[in-house]
Amino acid sequence: MKVVYKPGNAYEEINCYDFREFEHGVVLRNEDGYNIGYVPHEILSHIEPHEEEAVSFESDADDE
Secondary structure, eight states: OEEEEOSSSSOEEEEOSEEEEOSSEEEEEOTTSOEEEEEETTTEEEEEOOGGGOOOOOOGGGGO
16 A cells, blocks of 8 residues: 655655554554554545555445
8 A cells, every 4th residue: 555645845655565553643564564664643645555455346336
């Protein structure tokens, strides 16, 4: 997944495998479970999955 944050005037991105949310921010982890970074909630913009990680949902139109 990609974590997007804004520490100043420009947006930054960090690719990570997983994250853990805490009271003051999120801790980013790699595939081996090691912490690779920390982003405070104050500068966190959003977290988005990579294309291969995206989850598709069934449409309500199938219920007709």
